Amino acid sequence: MTDTMRNILYFGFVALLILGTGIFSSWNSALFILNFGLISAIMALGVNLQWGFAGLFNVGIMGFVALGGLATVLVSMPPTPGAWAAGGTGILLALILGAATIVAAVLAYARLPVGKLRAVGVIAVLVIGFFVYRSVFDPAVGAVEAVNPALEGYLGGLGLPILIAWPVGGLFAAGAAWLIGKTALGLRSDYLAIATLGIAEIIIAVMKNEDWLARGVKNVSGLPRPAPYEIDLQNDAGFVESATRLGFDPVTASTLWVKLIYAGLFAVVLVVLFVLVQRALHSPWGRMMRAIRDNEVAAEAMGKDVTARHLQVFVLGSAICGIAGAMMTTLDGQLTPGTYQPLRFTFLVWVMVIVGGSGNNLGAVLGGFLIWWLWVMVEPIGLSLMQFFTSGMADGYWLKDHLMESAAHMRLLTMGVVLLLVLRFSPRGLIPER
Amino acid sequence: MDFLNAIVALSNFVLVPAIAYGSQLALGALGVTLIYGILRFSNFAHGDTMAFGTMVTILFTWWFQSMRISAGPLPTALLALPFGIAGCALLVLFTDRAVYKFYRAQKAKPVIFVIVSLGVMFIMNGLVRFIIGVDDQRFADGERFIISVRTFKEMTGLDEGLAIKTTQGITVVTAVIVVALLFYFLNRTRTGKSMRAYSDNEDLALLSGINPERVVMVTWLIVAALATIAGVLYGLDKSFKPFVYFQLLLPIFAAAIVGGLGNPLGAIAGGFTIAFSEVTITYAWKKVAVYLLPESLEPSGLVQLLSTDYKFAVSFVILLIVLLIKPTGLFAGKSV
Numbered sequence: 001m002t003d004t005m006r007n008i009l010y011f012g013f014v015a016l017l018i019l020g021t022g023i024f025s026s027w028n029s030a031l032f033i034l035n036f037g038l039i040s041a042i043m044a045l046g047v048n049l050q051w052g053f054a055g056l057f058n059v060g061i062m063g064f065v066a067l068g069g070l071a072t073v074l075v076s077m078p079p080t081p082g083a084w085a086a087g088g089t090g091i092l093l094a095l096i097l098g099a100a101t102i103v104a105a106v107l108a109y110a111r112l113p114v115g116k117l118r119a120v121g122v123i124a125v126l127v128i129g130f131f132v133y134r135s136v137f138d139p140a141v142g143a144v145e146a147v148n149p150a151l152e153g154y155l156g157g158l159g160l161p162i163l164i165a166w167p168v169g170g171l172f173a174a175g176a177a178w179l180i181g182k183t184a185l186g187l188r189s190d191y192l193a194i195a196t197l198g199i200a201e202i203i204i205a206v207m208k209n210e211d212w213l214a215r216g217v218k219n220v221s222g223l224p225r226p227a228p229y230e231i232d233l234q235n236d237a238g239f240v241e242s243a244t245r246l247g248f249d250p251v252t253a254s255t256l257w258v259k260l261i262y263a264g265l266f267a268v269v270l271v272v273l274f275v276l277v278q279r280a281l282h283s284p285w286g287r288m289m290r291a292i293r294d295n296e297v298a299a300e301a302m303g304k305d306v307t308a309r310h311l312q313v314f315v316l317g318s319a320i321c322g323i324a325g326a327m328m329t330t331l332d333g334q335l336t337p338g339t340y341q342p343l344r345f346t347f348l349v350w351v352m353v354i355v356g357g358s359g360n361n362l363g364a365v366l367g368g369f370l371i372w373w374l375w376v377m378v379e380p381i382g383l384s385l386m387q388f389f390t391s392g393m394a395d396g397y398w399l400k401d402h403l404m405e406s407a408a409h410m411r412l413l414t415m416g417v418v419l420l421l422v423l424r425f426s427p428r429g430l431i432p433e434r
Numbered sequence: 435m436d437f438l439n440a441i442v443a444l445s446n447f448v449l450v451p452a453i454a455y456g457s458q459l460a461l462g463a464l465g466v467t468l469i470y471g472i473l474r475f476s477n478f479a480h481g482d483t484m485a486f487g488t489m490v491t492i493l494f495t496w497w498f499q500s501m502r503i504s505a506g507p508l509p510t511a512l513l514a515l516p517f518g519i520a521g522c523a524l525l526v527l528f529t530d531r532a533v534y535k536f537y538r539a540q541k542a543k544p545v546i547f548v549i550v551s552l553g554v555m556f557i558m559n560g561l562v563r564f565i566i567g568v569d570d571q572r573f574a575d576g577e578r579f580i581i582s583v584r585t586f587k588e589m590t591g592l593d594e595g596l597a598i599k600t601t602q603g604i605t606v607v608t609a610v611i612v613v614a615l616l617f618y619f620l621n622r623t624r625t626g627k628s629m630r631a632y633s634d635n636e637d638l639a640l641l642s643g644i645n646p647e648r649v650v651m652v653t654w655l656i657v658a659a660l661a662t663i664a665g666v667l668y669g670l671d672k673s674f675k676p677f678v679y680f681q682l683l684l685p686i687f688a689a690a691i692v693g694g695l696g697n698p699l700g701a702i703a704g705g706f707t708i709a710f711s712e713v714t715i716t717y718a719w720k721k722v723a724v725y726l727l728p729e730s731l732e733p734s735g736l737v738q739l740l741s742t743d744y745k746f747a748v749s750f751v752i753l754l755i756v757l758l759i760k761p762t763g764l765f766a767g768k769s770v
Contacts, residue, residue, distance in 0.1 A: 057545055059478075059552075130739070183754055187761050189545050190476040190695075194687045195757070198750035201684055209743045342680075343559065347552055354549065409563035416556025420533060423550055 007362060007431060014369045021377070028252075031259035033376055038266035039328050041368030044352040045270075045277055045361060046320030052359035052433065053286065054313040055293040057189050060180070060196030062345035063203035064318045066337065067176055068169030068325025070207060073214045073335050075165035076224045077157035083147045088155055090140025091212060094133050101129025144212040154215045162224045166269070166326045173322025174315045176203065181314040186307040200346065207337040214335055221334035227261040230254040262331055269327065270365070273320060277361050289313060290359075321349075343412060348375060351419045357429025366431060374418070375411060382410030435592070440725035442586075442594040447721070452713040453706075454602040454671055457609035460705030461664035462682065463689035464616065464698055465657045471633040471696035472653040473534070475547035480661060480686065482558035485679035486525055487662025488669045489566045491518030492573045499575070507577035508604065511666055518666060523658035529554055530654050538650070555680075562676045571674040574601055594725075601670040612663055613702060616656070620698065625652055633696065681746070685712070688749040692756045694763025703764055708749045716742040 018037070022030030043061065050056040105125045112118040145153045176199060184195035208217050233239045233254035243253035280286050292299040292306050300306050329335050348371065356367020386407040393400040422429065462484060469477045477483075494514035504510050533554060537547060580603045583595030620626040625648075632639040632649045640646060665679060672678075689708045693700025718736035727733075740747065756763060 055545070057548065183758055187757060190548065191691065191757060191761070193476065193478075193548060194684075194691060194753065195750075198684055198688070198746065198753060201681070201746045202744075202750055205743055205746060209741060343556070347556065350549070350552060351556075406564045406567070409560055409568075411560070412556050413560030413564065416553045416558075416560060419553035419556060420550065423546075423553065424533075424536060427546075 003431075003434075007366075010366055010430060014366065014373065017373050018369075021373070028255055028259070029376075031256060031263060033373055035259060035262050035266060035331055036328075036376075037369040037372045038263065038270050039324050039331070040349070040352060040372040041365040042266075042270055042273060042324040042327070043321050043349045044356060044364040044368040045273055046317045046324065047349050047353045048317075048356075048358060048361060048364035049277055049280075049320065050314055050317035051353060052361075052364070053281065053289040053293065054310055055189075056185075056310060056314055056317075057193045058196045058314070058317070059193050059342075059346050059350070060198075060200035061321050061349050062340050062342050063196070063200030064173035064176065064321040065325030065328065065345050066200075066203050066207060066340050067172040068166075068322040068327070069329035069335050069340075070214055071169035071172050071322070071326050072162055072165040072223055072329045073220045074157045075160050075168050076162035077220060078159040080147060080152040080154060080156035083144050083152065083155050086147055087140035087143035087212070090136055091144065091155070094137035094140060097129070097136060098133040101126065101133060104129065141210075141212045152215075153218075154212050154220075161226070162330055163226050163265075165330070166323050169326030170319040170323040173325070174319040177315045177318030178311070181311040185310045185314060197342075197346075200342065204337060204340050207340075214337070217338050219334055219336045219338075223330065223333050223335070225333060226265060226330065227258045230258055233257060266327060266331075269323065273323075274361060274365065277320075281361060348415065351415050353429075354419060355422045355429060357431040357433065359433030360429070360431045363429050363431035363433075367429070370430075371415075371418075374414065378411045378414045379408060382407040382414075436725040439592055439594040440722050442590075442592055442596050443721045443725065446583075446594065446596045448713050448717055450596075450598055450602055452710045454599075454605045454667075455713065456706035456709030457605050458664050458668045458671065458705075459682075459685055459689045459709050460702040461609055461612060461660050461667070462686040463693065463701035463705045464613070465660040465664065466686055466690040467693070467696055467698055467701040468653055468657055468660070470690070471698075472629060472649060473538075473547070475544045475551065476687065476695075478548060478551045478683065479529075479555040479558055480657075481680045481683040482555050482562065482676075483522065483526060483658070483661040484665030484668075484682065485562045485674075485676050486558050487518045487522030487658065488665035488674055488679070489518075489562050489676075490521035491515055491662065491666045492566065492571055492669070492674060494518060495573050505576060507600070509574050509576045509601070509670055511573055511575075511670055512604070515663065515666055519659045519662045522662045523655050525558070526654045526658045527651065530650065559676065559680060566676075568676055571669075573674065574670045576600060594721075599671070601667070605667045605671060608663060608667060612660070616660075616698065619656075625649075629653065684746055685709075685749040688753040691753055692763055694765040697763065697765045700763055700765035707764075708752060711752055712745045712748045715739045715748050716745050 018030050018034055021033055043065065046064075047058065047061060050058050105122050108121045108125050109118065112121045144155060147153055180192075180195055180199050184192045207214060210216060211218065214220050230251075231254075234250050239254070239257075240250045243250045246253070248256070288299070288304060289309065291302075292304060292309055296306050349368075352367035352371040353364050354367070355371055356365070357363025383404070386403050390400040390403050462480065465483075466477060466480050469475065469480070491511055491514045494517040495509075495511045498504070498510050498513055503513065505513050533550060534547070537550060577600050580598045580600055581596060583597045586596045587593075618626075620630055628639065628644045629649050629652065631642070632644055632646065636646075639649075665674075668679075668682070685708050689704035690701050691704070692707055693702070693704030716738065718738040720733055720737045723733050723737055
């Protein structure tokens with residue numbers, strides 16, 4: 001069997017899984033899986049760029065995804081009336097002051113002579129800068145958060161179309177990745193892992209607590225959509241007519257149609273990104289990346305700047321994750337910082353890449369769809385399994401209740417088992433690197 | 435008088451909690467650093483190993499409580515601790531046999547081990563959620579305080595009170611005992627010395643007839659004990675919640691790296707560095723400042739540098755600074 005045949009079989013199987021969900025469950029949930037599968041595939045492409053091409057171990061995907069989500073709010077929500085006047089300039093000024101403090105501290109560290117003077121100087125700059133920053137920042141934040149706190153209480157966004165937020169999300173993620181890469185790349189691989197794990201937690205903490213930015217845990221809902229609203233479609237005579245002609249009732253048809261529009265948009269992004277990374281993989285640049293991955297010392301001896309190339313690929317991969325994050329928040333229609341969980345957003349993507357086949361873009365896409373399907377379906381499957389096992393027990397028996405309740409936690413267990421099995425028996429994944 | 439009050443307030447809100455938290459982090463970081471030294475990878479499953487050991491301990495605690503076995507003024511969990519350690523040891527030895535051994539035989543790259551440990555983390559996390567659920571569990575019983583605020587005030591006549599919780603006292607005492615035992619074991623016993631030899635130079639150790647599988651097994655046993663003790667102490671002091679244990683990974687890793695990965699002494703120093711920075715930076719200093727500064731200078735705000743939600747940021751920033759300035763950690767650990 002040729003590689004192409006096998007790939008077609010794999011993707012056909014995944015298509016069958018999704019179609020089967022549509023036939024046996026509902027088309028809405030099948031399209032739901034498809035949409036999130038597309039997004040997951042994009043995330044997996046980003047991680048594959050870092051891990052498969054360059055061997056960089058990033059466990060902060062959640063943070064980059066969340067930054068993409070933040071971008072949707074900052075770009076697409078209308079600016080809050082009065083908030084900018086109340087404290088917007090103050091916040092901006094404070095942020096500039098904070099950045100200036102850090103720059104001054106770095107300059108002081110570089111310029112002052114080594115010794116006590118340098119330590120004292122740097123600390124003095126930081127402490128004074130911090131208090132100046134807080135004295136400007138705090139009142140401004142208070143003023144912004146006081147503006148209509150029940151509904152707004154944040155600066156709002158730029159009021160631009162939400163599609164612009166997708167590349168902006170990529171830029172945000174790229175910026176964060178550059179900062180992390182600059183510090184942690186070039187050290188041992190474990191350090192990058194810890195550093196990314198940390199930055200992801202911090203990004204989430206900032207998004208949860210800085211209410212002026214995107215309302216924190218109060219969430220921003222009602223993001224503008226690139227697709228029409230279901231209710232508008234249902235009131236549109238032309239749409240209702242064509243739906244009934246096709247034999248759908250208008251309500252179902254409208255929900256399906258909206259999901260299909262999203263699926264189309266996501267598919268375009270996925271195809272574009274896929275072509276780009278595929279071209280990159282087979283270009284001299286991609287060959288250089290893999291050469292660096294396989295033997296850093298030899299690549300360095302050939303005159304390749306390993307750290308700079310690592311930084312480059314790390315930023316690019318994170319940017320793709322940021323784009324995916326922006327798309328996901330767009331699909332959700334709301335930004336809920338409380339729902340970002342590392343197990344779901346970081347480690348699940350890792351399972352996708354490893355299972356699909358690290359180093360192979362097609363594999364990453366396959367892994368994205370397959371594992372996402374599994375992640376969604378494990379819960380109902382686990383529940384029916386539990387029902388089967390406990391069918392002999394009397395209702396209300398404590399073990400039965402406990403087992404039924406814990407079926408929801410089957411997901412993590414299954415993902416762990418899948419990951420370990422693939423790593424053990426097929427370490428190169430379903431579609432191995434050529 | 436004001437000065438004494440300030441000191442008491444400082445001890446009550448900063449020193450005592452930070453010492454207890456630091457001991458817990460140090461025990462956790464010791465486990466991470468031992469695995470790093472002997473097995474040569476960063477174990478991402480460590481937080482969930484802690485959670486598993488703690489969960490077993492909690493189950494035994496409940497069983498003992500139902501049988502009305504108690505340790506008097508001390509928490510029942512201390513009686514259940516050996517069983518928790520045993521349960522955790524069984525699990526990690528099983529994972530080592532079933533999972534890690536294969537990759538050791540293959541001499542896989544460290545990063546593969548790290549990814550494998552991610553899988554183990556998923557499974558352990560799932561197991562814990564499966565058995566005990568995701569909710570908060572409080573299992574501390576017995577006497578609540580060694581010194582309560584009221585008795586302290588009556589004893590000294592100061593305005594400020596000092597409370598030392600039993601759990602905090604137990605944490606520090608246990609940590610000291612465990613660390614003393616560990617260092618005695620590593621420095622004085624034959625097995626401990628062979629472990630250090632293996633960690634320093636694997637080939638040389640193998641040549642001198644050290645059995646690597648035995649070293650690995652002993653390491654896992656010690657790590658299980660350290661992880662369970664750290665987890666139970668943290669759970670007694672605060673509360674047990676699986677997700678929080680997963681999140682503890684960050685400060686624990688930060689502590690191990692700040693101290694120098696692979697260096698046990700460094701892990702302890704790192705644990706306290708992280709704990710003290712976290713607590714001092716997120717503490718509202720107003721109470722102390724009120725006693726120390728003249729009335730005209732009294733601060734109006736809380737004088738809190740960062741809100742407590744950012745405590746992860748603190749360990750992270752310290753980690754970054756250490757990585758930038760001294761990548762091998764405070765006590766020179768393994769290679770860069």
